[in-house]
Amino acid sequence: NAGVMQNPRHLVRRRGQEARLRCSPMKGHSHVYWYRQLPEEGLKFMVYLQKENIIDESGMPKERFSAEFPKEGPSILRIQQVVRGDSAAYFCASSRSGSFLYEQYFGPGTRLTVT
């Protein structure tokens, strides 16, 4: 039973380019969460999605960031016109339910470097 998959593991983008990060949840999980880990800081919640729905995007920057979780395929975190401050590790996690009773399982992360 494969765990949470993320790709790419490392992504280098020049300022102004777009970054697309993918997350495939564990089998049987329909809830996906994205977190960002800035250098020297703790993980911060960005967005929570269920299939075809954004449930909570309160942690997402208002501009340039978007997320989706289509009916088919992985969840995508998209960052348009990247800036140096977007350099971070982006982790996704998945769970069977949004309830606190269900554990979140984390992926290996995508490390984004903006040059």
Add this chain to the structure above:
Amino acid sequence: KNEVEQSPQNLTAQEGEFITINCSYSVGISALHWLQQHPGGGIVSLFMLSSGKKKHGRLIATINIQEKHSSLHITASHPRDSAVYICAVGGSNYKLTFGKGTLLTVNP
């Protein structure tokens, strides 16, 4: 003030030592998580607990809800235990709030 505080921030130990990492939180929670992150690596969930104590191999996690405090213990530490240990708390829903982590280095 961060809602989740971990101590110490950095910890160096000799192989075989007993290790304790602490986590204090200021909000009401439904569950507390201990996570492990190796340098440049992914995040692995070690424990999820809402009361009492859990044990897995050489790892033990305890929580005191009244005192809003949890500890992670590692017995007979080994260099492969070197990692960042992260405490995270969850309320009545899915949202997790994370501590900044404790960097543990175990020397042979």
